[in-house]
Amino acid sequence: MATKTLNVGMIGYGFMGRAHSNAYKQVGQFFPSDYRVVLKAVCARDAAKARAFADQWGYESVETDWKALVARPDIDAVDICTPNNLHAEIALAAAAAGKMILCEKPLSMTAADGKVMVETVEKAGVANMVWYNYRRIPAVTLCKRLIDEGRLGKVFHYRAQFLQDWTIKADLPQGGQGLWRLDVAAAGSGVSGDLLAHCIDTAVWLNGPLKSVCAMTETFVTERLHTLTGKVEPVGIDDACIFMGRFANGSLANFESTRYARGHKAAYTFEINGEDMSLRWDLHDLHRLEVFDYTDDAKIRGWKSVHVTDNSPDHPYMDKWWVPGLAVGYDVSFTHQVADFLAGLESGTPAGPTFRDAYETQLILDAVLASAKSRQWVDVGPG
Amino acid sequence: MATKTLNVGMIGYGFMGRAHSNAYKQVGQFFPSDYRVVLKAVCARDAAKARAFADQWGYESVETDWKALVARPDIDAVDICTPNNLHAEIALAAAAAGKMILCEKPLSMTAADGKVMVETVEKAGVANMVWYNYRRIPAVTLCKRLIDEGRLGKVFHYRAQFLQDWTIKADLPQGGQGLWRLDVAAAGSGVSGDLLAHCIDTAVWLNGPLKSVCAMTETFVTERLHTLTGKVEPVGIDDACIFMGRFANGSLANFESTRYARGHKAAYTFEINGEDMSLRWDLHDLHRLEVFDYTDDAKIRGWKSVHVTDNSPDHPYMDKWWVPGLAVGYDVSFTHQVADFLAGLESGTPAGPTFRDAYETQLILDAVLASAKSRQWVDVGPG
């Protein structure tokens, strides 16, 4: 039974604010820990909205100035759910205040910002984590285990795509609640930071460092009404981004993301081809892992669709949920991430992805965007 | 914001106890209502286990005698999560005490028992509901809407299967925690009451009454160690059950359930074939609905895989969750059921399935088991 508390202060209350809050409320029932999460405060500029959110989700108090929240002595951990352009400033302040930090992805607007964030949290010695939640989908975690067991042999290829279609409308504005992802000032980039960042995080986790990339980007709709200025403004984000690359292990990378692939809602897929085994996964059917095992009897060799729902140690996290065959949803990836964060606090081994892990993704994103601009191959590196 | 409370007392704390508790805790954040659910008490014979469960799930108090729980004036609603053989007795007592009742499925051991339960709750005028949760999977609810819109035209066929493989082991005992489903004294029947009951509830809801059935059952393993007696005892449940039948609308029924279909974990599937549209669904991919629309352009007519995850009124319940493409899990079917129950309290129109609805399923189950025994066609009826 929990003997310690972890008082969380959350900044932001949008889609991610809800997903994180649900995880905080749910984790204790499914993943018992020494720590009990307490929803201490939520912060939003609009006091009424903050209050409504706090009431609905059970936050004990509200703040309208994030600096006030960060300064509160009763807050142990700050959860940053704001648009990307505020991540760095808040994180630096939180670290200075000695708070643990759970930051939404991507870590930062640029790798340079990210570097400062990493240095700061490490110097401050505060626990830190970035919400690359897809690592904690059980089927994805199972991939990691299979790879770590050496089942794939030499890897030849890694492919990932994140396809959406929700911005195929000329009259969709940029900026404002729910639409800041189209505003380059708030988001930093388009699909690269929003979607490819996920693909890259998983890829590096599963297949190791990416050494070099060559990218192209496209903005299909170049002007949109901006809700903050009330005027039609140039669109600064990338609507689509494709890149090729090479991993340190010699395998070839093919990544693509777009918001203009009609028919796809959130089609994050990846596939890794090893000499002895290949794996593929699709967020649209997140409870399944496709496995091709070349060591199988040739007569009946084929792609297996593994329904990753056994409540046994065979299937990561699933021994805590229901019975075989009953799938969990997208939301549990956050619950698992909180569970692992708490377990990291208990064990002293921080759960990744840490800021440092996420900085690696920023370096790759910087290289991707630089390549798209220069139309040249670019080495990934700390410069 | 919630202005009233609903104090729940839950009897039992197994798999269903967890599923219901998760729903009670989650419903307020996603489906705001006048009612706030309070986890007032949980009851189990073993005081230590009851206490541990209460701690983990946030129940305010514990009871070790269900009669004490039913008698408590601070309990508004009794949730019956016990093995089937206790449903009737508890429900009658709860009704007598004027409590609302949320009862696990199947309603009762026999239709005769069920009849008394229906009469009692209706006479007592207490809100009552049975946890046939699959109605509230968004893809299944969408089926209901499409059918109610008249899109299918004349219906010719309805097929359902619920296939599992977890009892294919001679050394699996009967009786005891998690294994009472193999003990006929506790469960009443095997796959028919456990799995076919779900299939029948959905079928009648979607396609109307079943008039007559012809069934066969089989018990593959005829003796198992009984954990209560410590001896090998005859197995009284059905391991598999197949039945044909005829619906009142003239369509043909083909139902099957088994725990001996290797490779299937919880493969509840159904398909309905109408003149103009056919629908099929599979619990293993619960977020998808397969639709064949004969009114489509012939050139590109085919089964559509609808990813029922749009956060819009198009997809039942999903406007309350995440963004398109992000699937919810099995657990939300319970959350939706509580949400609808609360909405029913608010509106005065009770959410189904009520005890009366579930009694219809008991009549069909009685006919199925009678037919399997007599090897004759049996009419469904109140006898």
Next chain:
Amino acid sequence: MATKTLNVGMIGYGFMGRAHSNAYKQVGQFFPSDYRVVLKAVCARDAAKARAFADQWGYESVETDWKALVARPDIDAVDICTPNNLHAEIALAAAAAGKMILCEKPLSMTAADGKVMVETVEKAGVANMVWYNYRRIPAVTLCKRLIDEGRLGKVFHYRAQFLQDWTIKADLPQGGQGLWRLDVAAAGSGVSGDLLAHCIDTAVWLNGPLKSVCAMTETFVTERLHTLTGKVEPVGIDDACIFMGRFANGSLANFESTRYARGHKAAYTFEINGEDMSLRWDLHDLHRLEVFDYTDDAKIRGWKSVHVTDNSPDHPYMDKWWVPGLAVGYDVSFTHQVADFLAGLESGTPAGPTFRDAYETQLILDAVLASAKSRQWVDVGPG
């Protein structure tokens, strides 16, 4: 290289006439044999149509009276592609004339007719075969091999369906070219003889004898214009048929066929559940076999989709076709059947299904139709 000839005389020239002819023409290039098939004559009542067919397909001559064809000394084998009501008479005459016989399925209108046919061909000592072609789809043949290798362990369930939707039109006439399958006088029965016959043939081949059955049938459209009488006449065929049953090995049978399942063109599917392995197949994706192997590592156990296209002995027949990944079509099932028939002539071991094998299917069909009529369980037997 072929040193002998097999002179074929075909009676009928419809869909099956084309499928058989294509096989005869193709077999020599892919399955070299001692025998070269010669398309000696085709017979149809309409001389012009017979001539046109002969020209298109390369038959050397035509006949308009099947008795004349059967009597020709230059014919070695008679291929019966007529409506079902002519099978028996032609077969008896062909056997009397000492011809080999390749007869379309189902063997006969009734089991009684079939019995006479079996006795006659066996007494005459002529090679005989029935065109249950689905046995020779490579994925289906692979099932047979896996079962014969004992991989499934004890079998619990066998399920088969053959779903179509092409007769869901009140204005479709019965009788005449392409529509004799709706005319009970020509077809003998509806979906049972046409579609379930295939399901039964495969089932008995894979899983052994069926002992008893209980069936229901339905005729959704009870009157149709008859093209021969020009009048609206009662429909005598079954539009749908469901039956349950028990195999001699103790496993349970669930079979269904219909022409009223909107969205299905020729959805012949079967599934067999064994203790250690399950298999399923779908004619709509005939080049794939789904395999669940319980002996797999639990962590990555799942249904495998085996693409049965390796040009190696691992995949039956496929070493004779293309390269891995390139699927063959429906048509090759006939080519394989001819190849096996010729191989049987060479080896002296007749390729099944022989008339005797197909008679077993007739016995089951008789039992199914009798059960549907009597609404009782019926034992399968030579009665």
Next chain:
Amino acid sequence: MATKTLNVGMIGYGFMGRAHSNAYKQVGQFFPSDYRVVLKAVCARDAAKARAFADQWGYESVETDWKALVARPDIDAVDICTPNNLHAEIALAAAAAGKMILCEKPLSMTAADGKVMVETVEKAGVANMVWYNYRRIPAVTLCKRLIDEGRLGKVFHYRAQFLQDWTIKADLPQGGQGLWRLDVAAAGSGVSGDLLAHCIDTAVWLNGPLKSVCAMTETFVTERLHTLTGKVEPVGIDDACIFMGRFANGSLANFESTRYARGHKAAYTFEINGEDMSLRWDLHDLHRLEVFDYTDDAKIRGWKSVHVTDNSPDHPYMDKWWVPGLAVGYDVSFTHQVADFLAGLESGTPAGPTFRDAYETQLILDAVLASAKSRQWVDVGPG
């Protein structure tokens, strides 16, 4: 009925020699035409093998010198099925002899060679065609029709992959029968000319010209035994090739091909995303087309799996085959190509892809290989 003959002389007798021969033999029965194809002669250096092939496939005569075959006055059309390095020389000679030419893909070793070939056949005025057979898979042809009908609206993305795994063996030699595809001297390139050529042909046909590309290639196994020299020699082909690009219509290209993707046999897939409709196809299930139609009712919008097997004009070519639901195989793509070639002769409108069409693919392949070498973006062009 056929009134003219087309005497074919085929050079080569490997995998493609068999595929073409099957098509020549089959076309007349399914696609009646004014022209009857006569298998006049087959040419191979090894007389015994040529004779054996001729016997098996029904060629009237054999040649061992392709020049002799080209010179024969009784040959109307020369079919070039040799390794790539002989295409140009034979084609030029055949054109000089006034023969029609059906040439295996890719057209040539280089675009420069291809240019001469185009100029030569056009000057000679001989009918010419390249065997990019996948255009004639019915599902692929259906794509073309849907696109030509304007159903897609503005196109944003085109993706294609051709994944194989058959060369993941260090001990596979290069050169010799069946293995010349690994020998750069015979093949010109690796996966780019062998597999990407197909992807490019389809893409340009469906989506118009590609303007610029940026590519990477990889050779995973750099030395292999050469069967001609008997020594281990450097491998000159590309084992994998990825390229990004831009189509003239503004859409983005992402292409990849490899022989090192474990689990894929011949996984040619493509997807095109338009504003109003998206389409995707997979050679592994070649009889299906996946269609997402944004104009569908939002409630039941999803990817449709169209089983392209209706024997009606709705599904290209399929009215000539069987009945709905019965799939054709890979082989029919060649039968359809011959049918269209003959129809082109009748109508005077040549069936594509002509040499000129295929030259466009060579230009793109040259740009891809140049880009992989220079690590720069390269414009596609006649230079």
